[in-house]
Each structure stands twice: as structure tokens, then as C-alpha cells.
Amino acid sequence: MEMKVETRKNVQVQDVSPSGMKIIWQEIKRDKLAMGSLITLAAILIFVYGASFFMDAKEIAKVDFLSIYLEPSSDYWLGTDYGGRDVFGQLIVGTRNSFTISLFITLFTAIIGLTLGLLAGYFGGATDNVIMRVIDFVIALPQLMFIVVVVTIVPVFNVYVFILIMTMFLWTGKARLIRSKALSERELDYIHASQTLGTPHWKIILFQLLPNVSSLIIVNFILNLAGNIGLESSLTFLGFGLPESSPSLGTLISYARNPDVLENKWWIWVPASLMILVLMLSINFVGQALKRAADARQRRG
């Protein structure tokens, strides 16, 4: 559902001026909320990735039945879970895992979406038709259910397979977006001129078309990253995402499916929920600022 909202919104992004990066940076500097979000995000990521270097992942995953469901204290900053494991440590590892995995999913969907979108948009005709029919079909599937079923029936399941499965279902929105942009772009004079001069198609696509859709890609990448963090943690929450041995933020929140934990043991699920909210919102705010920067009509400055 989230995917769809993003694509619908992004369709409005038009007219990108060539000096994109500079304008983007100016727009972020001008927007206090986006700037604050960027700083928060950077701080969280540096802390989480830095701290996980010094932490012993095995130590965190070790079950200790003498310290089950402890409340937050100076020993355990955020208490312990049903296995006596430190919630704070799990929060750090979970944030790292959630972010890394979402980043990879976004990256892979971007590569597939970009390739197919550019091909469909640039060549049009039969190529476009075939690719679009596939996209129409995949986009209409109830994705969450399909992901759950595929996760259940794959013979080997680990983090890499999970990333692959997610990629399989999530590339379509991006491809459609880039295709529509490429479709309008190829009618412009600079492409026609290059074609007349005999520049090979791959050169036109890589060196002329790609730079002109780049800001659209960046904006979409960032908004998708936020969406994927939500989707990954939703799936893990339901029990069909990352295995418990590599905890994600969704793992911590999934303990709240037990009503007792939800009602009485807030320290297990509230910090992880807040972390997801902060991550997703700050990534989104940065993305929205970039989107304004990419659209001259909405620019603030």
C-alpha cells in the first residue's frame, strides 16, 4: 500500500534543472525540518553502526533465564526480554539490520526498476508493451500475502533470500515511474539530435537519458528506503521476515503480540517502535525536501 502512495506522489515530479545537486543541497539547508531530520538520521546511523563494532552479537543473543523481563536499570538500560536478553543491545543491532537490509532491498529494486524503466521508456513500442504488462500484473498482486507464502515455501531461508524475495515484488513501482519519465524525455530534441548523429542507443541511455532522470531516481530511492524499513519490520513483526537470530526492529515489536508484553512491559516494544518512527519520518522529511528541490514549481527559495 505504501509503495503505491509513493509512486502516485512522485508522478508529479517534473522539470529538473541540470544543476540538480546544488539545488538539492540549498533546499535542504533552507528547510529546517529536513536539516534537523538529516542530522538526526546521521547521528543515529553513526551511533548504531559505530556501537555495533564494539558489541558482541553473541553476547546479546545469549539467553539468560535468571534475568527475564527485567525493568530498565543501570545494568540493562532498556530492560530485558523473555529470554533475559538486553533490549538496548537488540535495539542497536536491530536498527543496524533493519537499515542495512532495507538499503539493499531499495538498491536492488532501484537497479531492476531503472534498467527496465529506461528500456521501456526509451525504446517504447513492443519492448514497452511487454514490460508494462508484466508490471501491471505484479503490481496488482496482493504483495504482502505473496511474500509471506514465498517466504514459507522456499527451502532455504536466510537474510539474502529474504532480500531477494522482497526485491522480486517491489521493483514495479519504480520501473513504472522511471518509464513514464523516460517516455516523455525521449521526445525531446537532445535525444533526437543524438539519434540523428548516429550515437548508439546504449550511449544515449547511459550518458544522456540517465543523468536527466537522476534526481527523480534519488528522490524515489529515499522515499522507498523509508517505505522498505516499514515493510521489512512489518513482515518481521508478523514472523515472516528476519529470523530471530538476526534481530530486526520488527523482532522486538513482535513480542508485543503477546498482550501481557503490550500492556505491562513497554520497554520491550516502545523503543523499537519509536526508532522505526524516527527513522522513517526523518528519511521521509529529507525525501520530501528533495522532491520539492526537484520540482521548480514547489521550490521554496
Added chain:
Amino acid sequence: MWKFILRRLVVMIPQLFLLSIIVFMMAKAMPGDALSGQELNPNSNPAELDRIREELGLNDPWYQQYGRWAANAVQGDFGISYTHKTPVMDVIEDRLWNTVFLAFVTLIFTYMLAIPLGILSGRYNDTWVDKTVTGYSYLGFGTPIFIFALIMLFIFGFALDWLPSGGSVDSKVDEGTFAYVVSKINHLILPALSTALIATTSTIQYLRNEIIDNKIKDFVRTARSKGVPESNVYSRHILRNSFLPIAAFLGYEITGLIGGSVIIETIFSYPGLGQLFLSSVNLRDFSVVTAIVMMTGFATLLGTLLSDIILSAVDPRIRIE
């Protein structure tokens, strides 16, 4: 118009065919087969089981099996549920109505919230009203539904204890009484409201942008210069044009609700299709899983079809393509 609908229907046939093949392949990849669903003598020897398998045609080539499966599925026969020991359709039926009911109420909540807010925010754009509404819709856009639903459940279901925290109806009340209806509605409010508060986001943004775009169009200026009162400019001229795309997204909205039912029904332990789906996956009751995936897949295809048809009715430019 009719030509477009017909062409759109023709496109849907291969989609439906492809969907059914994929679902069938998934079903084949799942452990267990039709025999797992029946009460068999646990002492039957493997040779006997093989003979029955042969009789049921489970050793036939896949396309023959697919043909039989599809023919049965069209008639609503998805086999026997392994855990419930009854035909799959009987298990699904009650749950289906619960989900449809929940989706319907959610849809009403969503539009009741989104339409006034979108109109306010578009009409008075760049005022504090607009900024508040836009802020809310950004928050909604960035909040995953499962976290929001958990927070709602925690606050209203447990901490304040205003609303029931799970189920679809109180077990103590009798069916058909007034108390039964009240209890049913009480159980709906929390899941429906949690979904609706998040789902409004896209509708609000769309309505707002449409209104702002339409405000400066020539037909609005003409209306104003004719002396049409401001309230009529909005109700007769701007809104009528701005609502069109919103109406068209109805189908996608339904599609999203069906997909989202898995999460929301699990959190509120609401006995609908989504919850049945997850529990069946966990119990490895794959005949039920297959049936649900096939049905929701079909429903989402229909939802997309509905939206496309409304869109083309509203905007003739789409038909030309």
C-alpha cells in the same frame, strides 16, 4: 467507453490465468497434498497411499492437475481444510464477511476524515489549517500501520480500556439482539479507525493538490467574474472537478485494504480473512492458504479493473491510448 471496458476485460483474462498458474505452482511447492486434508487411517501403508494418489490423479502431468484444480476452483471448491476438517469454502465464508465488513467501515471512516480535511487544506492553502493537515498527512505517510495500530491498541484497548482489545464480537451476547450489534460495532471501531487514520494520507494530498491546481483554472475565474458566490464556486465548480480522481482511486483503496487486512487483523485478533491466512500459514494448512491467496488476488485484479474503468469514464484521454 464500452470498447475500453471490453478491451480492459480482455486484458484481465490472461492476468487471471497467470495468477491461477502461479497460485497453483505455489500450492504444489507447499508440503502436503490433497490427502493430508482427509481423515486417513494412520496405519494405511505407503503402497495403499500411493494407490489412492494414483486414483486421485496426483501423479498426472502438472497441466492435467492444473486443469482439474482450476475447474474446481471456479466452482468454489478448494478442497478440504487440514485443521478444520471441513471444505475450505465453509471455513472461509464467515471470515470473508468479517473482512468485507471491516473494509467497508474503514473505507467510510477514511473518506469521512479525508474529504473534509483535504477540502479545508486545499481551499485555505498555506494557512495554519493547511499546515496542520499537511503535517498530519506527512506523519501518516511515514508511519507504518502496525506500529500505529499497536499504539492505538495499547492506549484505547489497555491503558484506557475504552474499547475491546480483540475479536469481532463479545462471546457473552446472543446473536440477533441489539447488544450483539453494539458489541460488533464496538469491536470494529479500533481496527477500522487505526487503518483509516493512516490511509487518509494519500486522499488528503490528492484532493488538496487537485483543488489548488483547479483554483487558478480559467473556468473558475469565469465563474468568479460572473459573480458566482464563493461557496458555489467551490461546491459547483472546483470540487466537482477535484473529486473525480478521488472517486477513481476507490478501487485501489479497496485493493490496499484487502492486502492490509493481514496486519490489522492479526494485531486486533479480528477473525477475518487476513488473520485466517496467517494462522493457516503457521499451521501449514495450505489448502486454505491457496484459496485465500487466489481469492484476494482475484479481488485485487477486480479492484484495479474498477479503478481503471472509473478513471476512463472520468477522463476520456485515458481511453485513447
